[in-house]
Amino acid sequence: MRYQDIGVTGIYGPRTTLAGIAIDAMEGPLVRLREVELIARVPSRARAEIDGLARREDAVVRVNWSGDP
Structure with a gap:
């Protein structure tokens, strides 16, 4: 399962456990x-x-x- 918005992507594993986050350094949040x-x-x-x-x-x-x- 992935959540994606401008500048940030959340990557989830089994049972919706957060496995990682990718943040765009130019567009993402602080x-x-x-x-x-x-x-x-x-x-x-x-x-x-x-x-x-x-x-x-x-x-x-x-x-x-x-x-x-």
Whole structure:
């Protein structure tokens, strides 16, 4: 099942469990992960902040097929 609107796509798995979200950086909404802004950022700076957040939260950062965290 997919939900699609301008700039954002939600991808759902079994029993309507959210499996992923794709957001267009040019048209999509502002998105934050805690205090880290994820849209309209220099990718290296956003990645550094995501890595820092993961260390503080004792979490693991994994990357997708293109290397994005």
